[in-house]
Amino acid sequence: MLGLRQLLRDYIWINVGNGMRTFAWFDKWDDICPIARMITPRMIANAGFSMTSKLAEVCEHGEWLWPDVWTERYPTLAQLQSVILDQTRQDRLEWKTSSGQSVEFNTATAWDAIRFRQNEVPWAKLLWFPQAIPRHSFLMWLLVQKKLKTQDIISRWNSSGNANFNLMCCSLCSSCPDSDDHLFFECSYSKEVWNGVKGKAGMADISEEWNSIFQYLLGISASDIAKHVITKIVVSASAYFVWEERNRRLYSSKKRKSSILVEVILSTVRLKLHSMRLKKSSSTVQVLQEWALPRGLLVADDDRG
Numbered sequence: 001m002l003g004l005r006q007l008l009r010d011y012i013w014i015n016v017g018n019g020m021r022t023f024a025w026f027d028k029w030d031d032i033c034p035i036a037r038m039i040t041p042r043m044i045a046n047a048g049f050s051m052t053s054k055l056a057e058v059c060e061h062g063e064w065l066w067p068d069v070w071t072e073r074y075p076t077l078a079q080l081q082s083v084i085l086d087q088t089r090q091d092r093l094e095w096k097t098s099s100g101q102s103v104e105f106n107t108a109t110a111w112d113a114i115r116f117r118q119n120e121v122p123w124a125k126l127l128w129f130p131q132a133i134p135r136h137s138f139l140m141w142l143l144v145q146k147k148l149k150t151q152d153i154i155s156r157w158n159s160s161g162n163a164n165f166n167l168m169c170c171s172l173c174s175s176c177p178d179s180d181d182h183l184f185f186e187c188s189y190s191k192e193v194w195n196g197v198k199g200k201a202g203m204a205d206i207s208e209e210w211n212s213i214f215q216y217l218l219g220i221s222a223s224d225i226a227k228h229v230i231t232k233i234v235v236s237a238s239a240y241f242v243w244e245e246r247n248r249r250l251y252s253s254k255k256r257k258s259s260i261l262v263e264v265i266l267s268t269v270r271l272k273l274h275s276m277r278l279k280k281s282s283s284t285v286q287v288l289q290e291w292a293l294p295r296g297l298l299v300a301d302d303d304r305g
């Protein structure tokens, strides 16, 4: 936590009241603070202050009590806004955003201020959208970035020539080591799963090759119309449950048939759709029929959808 101090210091400000709780040299109560960046401990002691002096001890009626020679030596000090202490209230901590706005502190604001920023990747909205199922999005995030520990990657770690690495084979079809392309969804088992769900995803014409699926998804990733949101949910759920089945078979003898997995995927998506509110349009009515959902999920008229 202490290591974060430098990173956070510029955001944590004191809203000065009576100046009794604010450290004059170390706290951030003005743009040029902390003053300790300029003034040395020796100067502070020579002027009759201490390292723990509070703002109330160094300012009176809007005037600074430190020697004028400080300002001659550090002209920046002249830029300090004069402080009129308000005896009716205490100093309080506040969070200031990079744009200088005082806001109530919460972890989301803080994280947004200090995080490392990059341009948004083109597939961001494919994974993160309001109706997304977080654990499915996380799996997709690993998949899109080729971070899943598939057998083709693990076998590359085999610098020792261990023969066991050569015995690895896909737990779903047993025909070859698995890889991203194989599992999603070229493997004979995965392909049956994909063929079982793709119609419901509005992707009946899309082959089982990940590249075709991904390209299609990129085309609709930013869309928020119901059928495209459902497409994203179905593909993510399919990848998630195929990966789960693959792992389950590696560590136990339990196997589910591809038709069972299709049912698991579709019922998970259906359950998710139950929690959504769909804007009424001819295409959302069609969505409800396709998924056998009650019309109560429709909200006010809207031409979109």
Ligand SMILES: [Zn+2]
Binding pocket: 170, 171, 172, 173, 174, 175, 176, 178, 182, 187, 188, 189
């Ligand atoms: Zn396979």
